[in-house]
Amino acid sequence: MDPFTLDTGATAWLLMSASLVLLMTPALALFYGGMVRARTVLNMMLMSFTAIAVGAIVWTVCGYSIAFGSDIGGIIGDPLSHLGLHGEDAESLLAGSGVPFLVAAGFQMTFAIIGAALISGAIADRVRLRTWVLFVAAWIPLCYAPLAHMVWGGGILSGSADSLAAWMFGTTGSGADAVAAVAPIDFAGGTVVHINAGMAGLVLALVVGPRLGFGTDAMKPHNLPLVMLGAALLWFGWFGFNAGSAGTADATAGLAWVTTTVATAAAALGWALVERIRDRHVTSLGVASGIVAGLVAITPAAAAVSPLGAIALGAVAGAVCALVVPLKHRVGIDDSLDVVGVHLTGGIVGTVLVGLLSVDTGLLYGHGAAQLVVQTVVAIAAIIVSGVVTLAIALVLRATVGWRITPAEERAGIDISRHAEAGYDLVGSLASRRDRRPVRIEPAPAPAPTAADRTPAPTGGDVR
Amino acid sequence: MDPFTLDTGATAWLLMSASLVLLMTPALALFYGGMVRARTVLNMMLMSFTAIAVGAIVWTVCGYSIAFGSDIGGIIGDPLSHLGLHGEDAESLLAGSGVPFLVAAGFQMTFAIIGAALISGAIADRVRLRTWVLFVAAWIPLCYAPLAHMVWGGGILSGSADSLAAWMFGTTGSGADAVAAVAPIDFAGGTVVHINAGMAGLVLALVVGPRLGFGTDAMKPHNLPLVMLGAALLWFGWFGFNAGSAGTADATAGLAWVTTTVATAAAALGWALVERIRDRHVTSLGVASGIVAGLVAITPAAAAVSPLGAIALGAVAGAVCALVVPLKHRVGIDDSLDVVGVHLTGGIVGTVLVGLLSVDTGLLYGHGAAQLVVQTVVAIAAIIVSGVVTLAIALVLRATVGWRITPAEERAGIDISRHAEAGYDLVGSLASRRDRRPVRIEPAPAPAPTAADRTPAPTGGDVR
Amino acid sequence: MDPFTLDTGATAWLLMSASLVLLMTPALALFYGGMVRARTVLNMMLMSFTAIAVGAIVWTVCGYSIAFGSDIGGIIGDPLSHLGLHGEDAESLLAGSGVPFLVAAGFQMTFAIIGAALISGAIADRVRLRTWVLFVAAWIPLCYAPLAHMVWGGGILSGSADSLAAWMFGTTGSGADAVAAVAPIDFAGGTVVHINAGMAGLVLALVVGPRLGFGTDAMKPHNLPLVMLGAALLWFGWFGFNAGSAGTADATAGLAWVTTTVATAAAALGWALVERIRDRHVTSLGVASGIVAGLVAITPAAAAVSPLGAIALGAVAGAVCALVVPLKHRVGIDDSLDVVGVHLTGGIVGTVLVGLLSVDTGLLYGHGAAQLVVQTVVAIAAIIVSGVVTLAIALVLRATVGWRITPAEERAGIDISRHAEAGYDLVGSLASRRDRRPVRIEPAPAPAPTAADRTPAPTGGDVR
Amino acid sequence: MKLITAVIQPHALEAVTDALREAGVAGLTISEVAGYGRQGGHTEVYRGAEYRIDTIPKIKLEILADDADEPGLVEVIVASARSGRIGDGKVWSTDVGRVVRVRTGEEGPGAL
């Protein structure tokens, strides 16, 4: 182990990047929260906020170790290597660029959190918060961390000498220095975060089932300025995600910053164009959605493509996602906020387009199809891993604590029925009208029968 | 004075941290603003925004000097040392880590601002803006800056050889290098900012008195998504507060970043758990409140505890604050937005738990009770200083300009009656209805009688 | 060309600054969006969001080159020099401080974007999105980039030996090192961004004409908390704008950070004071507006004035803008959100006051009037350039695609009529009422007659 | 002429308007109201303080109709709004002296 030399500039950028990526999850809460109906906004936001709370703790206890601890069979890291985030700066993931251990570990923590939070959009308005909390607590160590290990921790989906890529196209270098000749490229998490979360969302949408009224009732966004604010903060945070993934503040980070910006710009226009042609209207929700699609798609490619390549990649991603999103109505899957249409689709588009647009290895730059093949294989492998593991977790939870709130609770709105709160009370004149009187203003033990009334019965009793 | 060598990395992080901490005050405006009724949201937000405006100027003129100028009796700094923020880079508080004078001074400015702004939550919906502005202008130089001097500027609550701690447990080192053997730990302002603001809030709530209808009328939050956005931006800004308090971008900053995140995560869960047991519902307001409680509690401890220790500290803080908050209804003090329940309580919990959980000096790590005693003494001293000074300022203001708006103004809602504005006009169809006509669209001198009508009379005339 | 040496600290700060300035445009979307009526909020926000999308791409393709490519006649840079943002790190605008090419180019990109977006406030609620998109695509390369070249790229409004300033007051140094004896000061874009955008706003307001009902109907802000959030995020982002313009993380950046904060604080108080005297009420919109006015005014001066000088500059700017804003009602120009009153006015105030308050060259510091003259001349020159070029673009667009939506569309509200969306659906009980049924949930080609119905006719047919 | 007023459950709105359209009603006016009755309300909790909300969102419909059509339309509304659960609401009708269509000035049945 080399001795560690601090680089304050790299560390400053990574501290900032970690903060930016952490901000992405509340940003997602706004983005998702504005898209649901007013009477479920708080539950939707709580799913993101609890993902942060649970994810941070799980990551600290064992998640980091499973992702980046000493390799076990190319599948996971040793959960005991860095229990409780114990580690020396010289063991830092970014020791080479002078970033201390905990800064790098904290930066990675934020990726696990947003990965889990993304999934919640697929199952909006209808699940018990405790089940969601347990899901996050299981999914990060069992699904996210292993996949992170496989791709970024030297596992079988990385560019190591023992990887799938090495098996397909051989290795270069020799001995301990041998690496895959054609290494998969996932610069900042197109596979690990977005394909993973998107696939998990698809599985949960299927296991949990559609909202009451899906396909017949209107379920339109209740607060689009909130959605746009969320999209903007996601973009802002994504600079940490992508440019921070350079591991230091250098020209690579600069390239990632620029490609992230221009791909996103192009994706917003791509989505808008599809809307203009198909629906005759450019919508703000479309532009906000295009922004997220572009951010997702450039994530794996951010340091591999040129600025002009990024524009092409973004435009394609925006248009493709815009076309995929409405398909859920055809197939009847209530992926409520389009986790599949945006994150799975955008993640696949970006991951695969790297094989075409990578300046150093891409098909369009005359480097043959090897990179394209590797990218496709890794994408498929990630889909399988995520699908299988998520399905297992989801089914266990269905059989034990159960996912769904009661139909009556769902009809009344999950905020009122499960959280005893209302998102808004905006009518000035009545905001404090006396019929809304505090009937109990000091803590008291919960009366047993009422508690039972509100506890969801698997048989679906009516709350009213 | 050593010559100054710039460290661009440390400076980059401190510039960013200062920006982040400045953002905390608008974030607080959202957090507080969403919690009041729709008809007082603007006044609530204005209290934070004017705290920035006034605080920045007062700090520049004399606040910084009083906090960090040459020591006078262990109580204050010489107000003339850095008048107008005049100073050499070699005199920078962070000269040792290569951060220029104005960057360090600006960073500290943001702490004074948020400290003052926090207090406003205790006196929501009912005070004259001018009195608040005068209060901030007085409180920062007379209460905040002296306490900052005592704790961080080498005063009697610091670890200097002339401090309370040195008097209790002796000193180590000798001559000019002598320091207290057991130095108080307030890494980022648990005492200076949170205990201080929390105590000031208690005093103001008592001096100003409760809102009309407190205890009988419902006064529920009007916009919880706004509250959650505020909590999220507070968290984001707090990375500057805590990790920035390392003074550079290094492993200490990394530790502070991680402990800040995990303590906050644990506190959110701790508060939620209390709610689940006591009220049968986990609420979004509870999770948002737990987040703030955790951020407050980890502040003094951020670099002293381990990640696992931070989880414990956060969980305790979240649960304790959740239990303390409803007590105000029992004692009948209208601390409207729980400045006491969250900031005073959380600040005390964090400051005292350092004595247990500090890895290097804490009781639970086998280092005896000295740190615990020192922490407790410093907390009590801060409570006394803040209580006495704030009471003096508050009473002078009551006797001169007066705190309260008239009862009629309060009933009509402070936004309309005092600021001639309404927070929202959301009903699309009526947003521009013609009965809302601009009757005067150019400046004109205020007609004297009307002005008199709206000026609050101490006798409480009815505005209608 | 000197070899390039990376400075990670400077690069970290510039990456962060670029991210902060990019955030300013969504912040503007909130600030502007909250100020219009509820039924036009989405279109208003879309104008900012599309400015980002189009601006990022135009800047990448040719904007940067026109601004900073090899000089052509002191007016523009060679559009081919850096096509597609191609360039070596040694060619970086900030090579001297160790910041890579793309980081510096990305940072500058964000200035062009916000400059264009600012203009939209002058023509709220009434223009076709496609015309706006075309305007931005033309204005950045034809107006913004040339002016940036003239002022910052070594052109005729810079301090180069071939500049207007050199022509007026001579040069110092000799040969290739010769520069203007009295160089114009535009630290961060008072001229290039704010005077430019403000003048462009005035021209567009005149060309596009007033909203239906301007001067008779009430058009009051629909969501002031959104406005205040926008102002806060603008302030936060402006730290990147101003302190980032130091080009590295050093004492100059620290000075810019502090002056930005205190000038803004003083401007908020200055605007509030004018309101208190003139209107008898301090308003939150006034404080938010004062914040923006202060940020605008300190922009050119941020590193030239002292902290106390910045307080003076800010106070003047806040008060002057507060007095100028209502004049639009007298002259009958519907500069809907006061781009002229805030950005043009604030930009002029700041640019001119540099001539008085610059510590090294200002009149009040005993350095004579030369700087004041140069500043005034540059401001006038920028007004002329911006006015003429913007007018040409605006008239071409009027003659071709046309600016205005139909009167019926405008009456119905541009969100519904042009974007088929509503900003809010907040009434919980009705948020999903069944009469809002999805009638078509899968893509289908647009039926020709309906499309024709909704296409705005130059003759202004009624949509209903 | 009669004015029929109905206070119904929000989720019944579409069924009722569909049924009325089929019954030949060309127009009606809808308001959002809050009902207070047997149905009870719900509880909200903010930082440990409980609030009892007694009122429940309802929809009010107002339909002007010919005297002859009134009994039939009341039946249609009652039938289409009924879920059988407490809180389904009330329907009542009152006499109207005069009805005018603003656009044309037409009066009586022609104004509908």
Place this chain on the structure above:
Amino acid sequence: MKLITAVIQPHALEAVTDALREAGVAGLTISEVAGYGRQGGHTEVYRGAEYRIDTIPKIKLEILADDADEPGLVEVIVASARSGRIGDGKVWSTDVGRVVRVRTGEEGPGAL
């Protein structure tokens, strides 16, 4: 049957509903309305432009009642809603031909 309509101050709502409940009223329907009258309105100022808002938030109550109960209930409302200040509002009553409870189809007094 009678329909009693009351336009009252928002802050009187709880007192009125409490008084009506004591007087035996089991249900009523509440709307948020804007009143225009002697009470005047208020002024708002945005960036120096003044707006005159002539209307004031009020609460409208509608109570269906037996003919016999009507005079007493009007008294109850007037008494409990009165503050003595301008703007306290109006109470009026009209004849209702027919009342139906949707849930059961009951008519007349039994429908209340």
Place this chain on the structure above:
Amino acid sequence: MKLITAVIQPHALEAVTDALREAGVAGLTISEVAGYGRQGGHTEVYRGAEYRIDTIPKIKLEILADDADEPGLVEVIVASARSGRIGDGKVWSTDVGRVVRVRTGEEGPGAL
């Protein structure tokens, strides 16, 4: 006494209240309602899913008036609310048995 009810276009509100004030009306009560009628609605599109919104925002006015004033006031409303386009709305009037001013307890015409 009569109760005049008018459902009008939102943008006609100021013209109507101005005209009524000139005609001597001292007060009225305003509600925001949604109208359903010949005028049709509009379409919204979210992520490619179209929503048909059948209702249109309208304003409802309620004016208590002397029997003698009623015909004239109806004329005033119809005249000032008319734009001639579909959707201008309806005006109708009903008999009112009793009107009380809450503040004073005055009844009948003196209550207005």
